[in-house]
Amino acid sequence: MSIAMAIAPHLPYLRRFARALTGSQAGGDAYVAACLEAIIAEPSLFDEELEPRVAIYRVLLGIWDSIDINRRVDTSELPHERNLDAMTPRARQAFLLTTVEGFSAAQTATILSTDESGVSDLLDEAGREIASQVATSVMIIEDEPLIAMDIEVLVEGLGHEVAGIARTHTEAAALARRTNPGMILADIQLADGSSGLEAVNELLQEIDVPVIFITAYPERLLTGERPEPAFLVTKPFEPEVVKAVISQALFFDTRAGKSSKVAAAG
Incomplete structure (x- = not known):
């Protein structure tokens, strides 16, 4: 199966995730486009040994994390995710990956290049940050x-x-x-x-x-x-x-x- 065919079923969910990170449809879609362009330019970025959905999310977050401003970006525009802007970036990523996207702790660890203990720590951090607001x-x-x-x-x-x-x-x-x-x-x-x-x-x-x-x-x-x-x-x-x-x-x-x-x- 080609990379394009492997990625295609997951693009709607990838857009949802990217929009949650950026707080806007345009911003999220721009990151998804950048992700696809990066894979076209350098196919090795897409690890074909991983589940396709895990691999494509990993590429997207690699691009996201490479841009310093994303460590401070306000993501409060989405009404049901109004508290995301007050969460630290890595905790926000782990929270969205597990709660919105439904990834397991092991899959989330692979996407974030950490281990399951690291994911647990990030989710604890997200929980504390949410609790501080609500x-x-x-x-x-x-x-x-x-x-x-x-x-x-x-x-x-x-x-x-x-x-x-x-x-x-x-x-x-x-x-x-x-x-x-x-x-x-x-x-x-x-x-x-x-x-x-x-x-x-x-x-x-x-x-x-x-x-x-x-x-x-x-x-x-x-x-x-x-x-x-x-x-x-x-x-x-x-x-x-x-x-x-x-x-x-x-x-x-x-x-x-x-x-x-x-x-x-x-």
């Missing part, structure tokens, strides 16, 4: 004390505060009314046999916040009923996954913590 109060609904403590540490490590921890449907309702949280992290199987899903549905009738479900039973969230998950990961969870989902839920929320969007880490 820091909020997080309510945890979890009946297992050790898991609740782990989640509490993750939340506070990102710069948010924990409104409290509820173990049952009743406790969750009372805590939400008392603290008015900006985000909810909820298991769906609670200590008294009640449903965290039902508790969240009830709470969302009174408060409008992003929700992240953390559960060992993801199939219970795939019923077609509301709230529906935007992200679905199973217990036992990796801390980096939970931190990334928290950051995504707040970052892409059009009201910065006041939305009916639901993310699920299960």
Whole structure:
């Protein structure tokens, strides 16, 4: 397969990514054009041993990183990515590659010429920078004390505060009314046999916040009923996954913590 044929299916997504980096359609498309011109002039830039999509993103970011002004560029023009301008360049790249473009940590590491540990550090940095802009109060609904403590540490490590921890449907309702949280992290199987899903549905009738479900039973969230998950990961969870989902839920929320969007880490 020719390089042109390998690249062609990925160009729409490459344009999306470049537009997110530059903050404009014209700027993004100009970088994609420069990327293609560079490959035509020097085909060896496109590493054919890599997945084509990984290879083309790597070339684009190589060009991007070679221009010093891109370390300071304002990318606030895209409405749903309004917070990108306050993020450092490498953290912004890692965040967009994993959350918008859907690359794995290993693929992102290859694109950014680092390792998976480096990607994890960049995503942590992105999470902290996002939290500094949209820091909020997080309510945890979890009946297992050790898991609740782990989640509490993750939340506070990102710069948010924990409104409290509820173990049952009743406790969750009372805590939400008392603290008015900006985000909810909820298991769906609670200590008294009640449903965290039902508790969240009830709470969302009174408060409008992003929700992240953390559960060992993801199939219970795939019923077609509301709230529906935007992200679905199973217990036992990796801390980096939970931190990334928290950051995504707040970052892409059009009201910065006041939305009916639901993310699920299960």
